[in-house]
């Protein structure tokens with residue numbers, strides 16, 4: 331037998347899973363409803379993703395080496411990456427997603443331009459799943475209804491995942507992110523050439539941060555907030571536009587977009603022979619709202635587990651086999667999620683804690699630790715003396731602004 335795996339969605343998650351499966355000789359079907367999809371996204375990726383996912387240099391539009399953290403009272407802290415080999419990559423999602431998808435197809439994944447509408451779950455443990463989809467390969471939006479049978483299904487269909495609904499994976503809390511793409515006059519674009527800005531404050535978000543990120547030929551200006559505050563999102567966007575107004579003079583809005591960002595994993599990420607990866611599973615990290623790398627990584631780990639437990643596609647893996655991917659994921663990244671969740675709870679609470687947060691970011695040791703963990707996804711423990719210094723500074727910053735008051 332040859333194992334058949336259907337991957338629904340070809341964002342960073344779906345294509346990364348399909349690549350691993352196709353390389354192993356597994357019959358892989360990769361569904362994408364919109365081949366030119368430009369996912370609403372800041373497009374920032376860590377340096378380690380470039381090498382780990384073998385991304386060619388042209389995928390990166392801009393290499394950010396300067397970060398500005400801006401406190402509620404507009405105190406600015408500059409964080410610079412002095413090593414020219416280090417940068418935060420800024421990419422256009424349509425370019426990144428297109429590259430990963432085409433690579434998976436070249437390696438043998440069957441790319442289907444189709445929208446999956448329904449997943450029939452078999453009553454028997456070994457019977458295949460049936461996917462119902464509209465095939466758009468004739469160029470029509472409505473498409474032609476077709477079905478496909480698969481032994482294993484990977485749900486990589488993002489935050490509004492139909493596959494998650496089909497397997498009753500349960501809901502997650504989410505944030506809503508709003509973003510305007512603004513084309514600036516030349517001088518404005520030059521300022522943001524290799525610079526990204528993060529703004530904190532109640533006026534721009536009660537529980538997250540707002541940003542100005544440089545993109546290919548424009549800047550992305552946006553903010554996010556938890557679902558409970560979603561009716562305030564336009565006021566918060568007005569907040570970040572006001573804070574950055576002097577740098578956005580003469581800007582022309584070329585696109586307005588919004589999308590949910592999962593806040594934590596779904597109650598069930600595997601059911602039967604269906605596994606969820608990326609945003610469908612809820613792999614975005616708190617504090618930073620970073621999801622591209624974790625989507626691609628979770629999907630790769632899931633696919634590798636399928637290759638291993640099916641003996642390169644010679645047997646059908648069962649639920650227990652797929653659960654192994656979740657165990658491995660939680661073991662590798664569980665602590666990262668916990669720490670970033672804690673940071674968000676402590677520092678994005680009030681304007682006083684946000685002032686403390688920005689003050690803390692002026693410390694060189696804190697900057698190095700933060701950059702290392704973001705760029706390389708490795709938490710390298712600082713030496714005990716530095717650790718003590720950082721802890722003392724953190725407490726000092728919090729106490730100074732009376733930020734620890736209830």
Ligand SMILES: Cc1cc2nc3c(=O)[nH]c(=O)nc-3n(C[C@H](O)[C@H](O)[C@H](O)COP(=O)(O)OP(=O)(O)OC[C@H]3O[C@@H](n4cnc5c(N)ncnc54)[C@H](O)[C@@H]3O)c2cc1C
Pocket residue numbers: 338339340341342343344361362363364367369370371372373374375444445446447486487488489492507508509552588589590591607608609610614619620621622623625
């Ligand atoms: C405004 C905003 C800014 C962000 N900025 C950043 C950032 O700077 N850096 C970062 O790391 N993360 C950022 N994120 C998070 C990041 O965008 C996501 O975590 C990431 O896209 C998740 O990838 P994914 O492959 O899991 O899902 P997605 O990228 O959502 O991909 C899902 C794919 O599935 C397809 N699809 C969906 N349903 C179906 C279906 N039924 N049939 C067929 N195909 C289907 C979609 O068309 C899409 O191509 C941001 C998010 C938002 C909303």
